[in-house]
Amino acid sequence: QQQVKQSPQSLIVQKGGISIINCAYENTAFDYFPWYQQFPGKGPALLIAIRPDVSEKKEGRFTISFNKSAKQFSLHIMDSQPGDSATYFCAPFETSGSRLTFGEGTQLTVNP
Amino acid sequence: NAGVMQNPRHLVRRRGQEARLRCSPMKGHSHVYWYRQLPEEGLKFMVYLQKENIIDESGMPKERFSAEFPKEGPSILRIQQVVRGDSAAYFCASSPPRGLYNEQFFGPGTRLTVL
Numbered sequence: 001q002q003q004v005k006q007s008p009q010s011l012i013v014q015k016g017g018i019s020i021i022n023c024a025y026e027n028t029a030f031d032y033f034p035w036y037q038q039f040p041g042k043g044p045a046l047l048i049a050i051r052p053d054v055s056e057k058k059e060g061r062f063t064i065s066f067n068k069s070a071k072q073f074s075l076h077i078m079d080s081q082p083g084d085s086a087t088y089f090c091a092p093f094e095t096s097g098s099r100l101t102f103g104e105g106t107q108l109t110v111n112p
Numbered sequence: 113n114a115g116v117m118q119n120p121r122h123l124v125r126r127r128g129q130e131a132r133l134r135c136s137p138m139k140g141h142s143h144v145y146w147y148r149q150l151p152e153e154g155l156k157f158m159v160y161l162q163k164e165n166i167i168d169e170s171g172m173p174k175e176r177f178s179a180e181f182p183k184e185g186p187s188i189l190r191i192q193q194v195v196r197g198d199s200a201a202y203f204c205a206s207s208p209p210r211g212l213y214n215e216q217f218f219g220p221g222t223r224l225t226v227l
Contacts, residue, residue, distance in 0.1 A: 006154075024222065034215075043203050043218030044155065045118070091152055098168045100216060102154035 003027050006090055012108050019077040021106045023090030026071065032094035033066060034100070035075045037085045041093030047088070048075070080110045114139070115218035116206050117186075123187030124225045125194045133189040133222045144187045145205040145216055146179060155203060161187060194226045 007025045013019045021035075032051035048097045049062040051074065057064045063076040073092075077084055089109050091100040117136040125131050138142050143162055147155040160168040161181035172179065176194075181187040191198055201223045205216035 022227075032133050036218075042219070043205075043220050045218065049215075072217075091155075092167075093216075098157070098160040099157035099171070100147075102147075102156070104154045 004092060004101050005102045006088060009104070010107045011109070013080045013108065013111050015080065015082060017080050017110075017111055018083070019075075019080045019108055019110070021075045021088050021108070022072060023071045023074065023092070023103055024070075024075075025090075025092050025101075027041065027082055027094065027101070028071070029094045029096070030101070031095050032093040033073045034091050034093065035064065035082060035103075036091055038045060038089065038105075042077070044091075059105045074076075077108075080108075082110045082112050084108060085110050116141075116204055116217050118204050118206075118219035120222060121220060122223050122225070124227060126227050127195055131191040131194050131198070131224055133191075133202050133204075133224070134194050134204075135187040135189070135204030137187070137204075138217055141206035141208050141217070143207045143209070143214070144181050146187075146189050146209075147203045147205065149201040149203060149221070150199075150206060158189075169179050177226075191224075196226050199224055199226045 035047045036044035037047040038044040048062045061078045066073040087105045089105050090103040145170050146158040149155045157171040159172050159179045176192045178190045201221045203221045204217045207214040
């Protein structure tokens with residue numbers, strides 16, 4: 001059962017462009033929606049997260065948009081930079097439980 | 113403030129040997145989680161532990177895998193009689209005592225290769 005589906009699998013963007021990564025989930029019990037960033041050889045690190053009572057959250061160049069009725073949330077990276085090149089994971093969480101449920105990841109490459 | 117520490121960073125084992133992976137959580141964190149990442153895949157939850165207690169092991173394979181988090185010392189993920197399919201990156205995460213939205217902080221991982 002694929003609870004979390006992330007798209008696209010890979011994304012190539014020019015420097016200064018907008019990167020958009022989408023995440024669709026099935027479990028309506030999820031109530032915390034983070035995005036993690038992972039560089040090669042490193043562990044994932046929390047980038048930005050949203051609670052279900054808001055539809056959008058912005059932190060610097062990073063924005064999460066959340067659509068509860070569609071059970072989807074997305075990550076937007078404005079003014080993408082080569083240093084943003086990494087793998088991004090959505091990992092919705094059910095606070096009554098204990099686990100992050102990771103999507104399969106999106107490998108982002110930002111060309112200079 | 114040191115982050116989550118894992119050792120070894122790389123581990124090579126032959127089929128049938130045992131692998132022991134260690135995780136020291138961040139200072140003040142009493143909750144530990146283990147995840148496994150196969151190549152080109154997302155992380156999959158394995159087990160959630162608090163000091164001296166296994167809280168949720170629903171993601172652990174039924175055989176050969178075990179985990180502990182003793183009162184003193186690091187958390188240990190043990191894999192007995194390793195097989196090639198166990199080759200993966202194993203990540204440990206820790207979080208402070210439970211709040212409503214607890215961030216899990218990840219270590220750098222242990223990359224296990226089974227020959």
